Amino acid sequence: MIKGLYEAHLPVSNLSNSIEFYKRLGLEIAYQSEKIAFFWIEKGRSWLGLWETDEVKTPYHPSLRHIAFQVDLEDIQKAKEWLEQKGIPVRTAFNFPPDKQPLVLPNNPHAHAAIYFHDPDGNSLELIAPLRLDFEEEFEMMTLEEWFN
Known part of the structure; x- marks a missing residue:
């Protein structure tokens, strides 16, 4: 029955600024109106909706206001440089500063x-x-560089 995730949504305060940002990530606009824009993640398979609203002030929590885009392993290895070339800074996550990313998440298995x-x-x-x-092995969170060494 379920084949995948078709859409996810985020609140934004200025739709025009957000459209420019997501275009820098290489996403293509699928639909746009005065206060809403949808970007294709995979054309015909999944999209991201941006909604201009005051709700953008809702405090962040991992269950709210978070999107993860899947990339290939070879792309994650160059992701920091790719983001920096677009003027998008990497942020600290799980106490790993930008210079220690990408990191490896131990979501065992x-x-x-x-x-x-x-x-x-x-x-x-x-x-x-x-x-x-699906490989049972306990390990601590580490950098991707440590994973390969």
Whole structure:
């Protein structure tokens, strides 16, 4: 029945500024009106809705105002440089400063490499790549560089 996630939504304070930001990430506008814009993540398969609203002041929590975009492993390895070239700073996450990212999340029995940044309204964005799935092994969070060494 369920084939995937089609849409996710974030609040934004200035739709025009947010449109420019998400275009820098390489996303294509699928639909736009005065206070709403949808960007294709995978055309015809998934999109991100941005809603201009005062609700953007809702305090951040991982269950609110967070989107993770899946990328390939080779892309996560160059993600920090790619973001910096676009003028988008990497943020500290899980006490790992930008210079220690991407980091490896020990979501046992899975492991994922991830890097974190914010959009103009402080919504939490993540680029994430699976490293391994369904493999039971306990380990501590580490840098991706440590993972490969």
